[in-house]
Amino acid sequence: MRIGITCYPTYGGSGIVATELGLELAQRGHDVHFISNANPIRLDSSLPGIHYHEVEVSNYPLFQYPPYTLALASRMFEVAACYKLDLVHVHYAIPHSIAALLAQQMTTKRRLPFITTLHGTDITLVGADRSYLPITRFSIEKSDGVTAVSTYLKERTQDVFGVTRPLEVIPNFVNCELYRPCVQGTRESAVLVHVSNFRPVKRVLDCIRILKHVRRHVPARLLMAGDGPERGAAEMLAEELDIAEHVTFLGKQDHVERLLPTADVLLLPSEMESFGLAALEAMACGVPPVATLGGGIGELVTHGQDGYLEEVGDVTSQAQRVIEILSDPVLHARLAAAARRTAETRFDSKRIIPLYERFYTEVCEGVRA
Ligand code: GMT
Secondary structure, three states, rough: OOEEEEOOOOOOOOHHHHHHHHHHHHHOEEEEEEEOOOOOOOOOOOOOOOEEEEEOOOOOOOOOOOOHHHHHHHHHHHHHHHHHOEEEEEEEEHHHHHHHHHHHHHHOOOOOOEEEEEEEEHHHHOOOOOHHHHHHHHHHHOOOEEEEHHHHHHHHHHHHOOOOOOOOOOOOOEEEEEOOOOOOOOOOEEEEEOOOOOOOHOOOHHHHHHHHHHHHHOOEEEOOOEEEHHHHHHHEEEOOOHHHHHHEEEEEEOOOOHHHHHHOEEEEOOOOOOOHHHHHHHHHHOOEEEEOOOOHHHOOOOOOOOOOEOOOOOHHHHHHHHHHHHOOOHHHHHHHHHHHHHHHOOHHHHHHHHOOOOOOOHHHOOOOO
């Protein structure tokens, strides 16, 4: 098939999922055209079957806000026409879904179906903002197919927007050949890792507080991978709690598959995760997550079996779980093996990509609406 993919090209779960999906589809013989305002991170557009089309947004002084959605719709329309795309698949509803709807309406000579994949904050935060709610609901209703990355997100979408149209759950995936455990050498201290875009919803300050608790019982250090608005506050807190020398802020990382296997535990203390891709990537590397209850993460992590889930904000309980894991090598090995097994048996890209392929075929045949 010839597939157009639009996503946010920056660091963030939806862009990563879209990019990995495109790369996997290209490997399976599809022709994949990324349409975005920058080359998505993790995308090597020189690979066979991968194409990248940049969206230029003119910044005419009259425009207080450059009309990106219109530029994107125009580019989608052009790419769809020139490369005879069979469908357009947009990741993150706002504003990509509306741009795809415009491109579809501009394509008058044939049918150009589009699929919207809902990722999380497009529904839970941004989509539920009064100013975006009607247009997000409209674009969901007008999509030829809609997928959500968890059952939780599907149900939130139904509740928040009152949509009755079918929503398909296709969970996120991980390439278990790329993300895999590595043999640990002996170390002086245990390694905790956190990977995110450091937005308030991630509660990165809790990672620092957890480390403070943990270090009262076990020597440990914390690797903070990523960047974003809360990084400065996290750096300050590490100083205030007198543990700055045990926290390393790595900034944005292009190869988390090399970083994750070096850790013992992943911290994911988020306010809410519709799925929790960072947890899945860690699990594939045999790194058990200590994460928070609520959202869709319970569809991935089974408490006590392949990781732990505690209440949001309860840093004492989260730290206690970390201490348990780090103090008991047998427990750690059991959780690590189970985490890897979960990734392999339920979320490996080999299992999930065919679900997208089948969905594409059904949408193109008009079976889904
Ligand atoms: O809000 C973010 O953290 C970024 C966001 C995105 O769309 O880039 O992440 C969401 O999508 C990921 C991929 O599907 C999910 O794994 C994350 O759980 C989800 N984030 C939230 O729900 C907060």
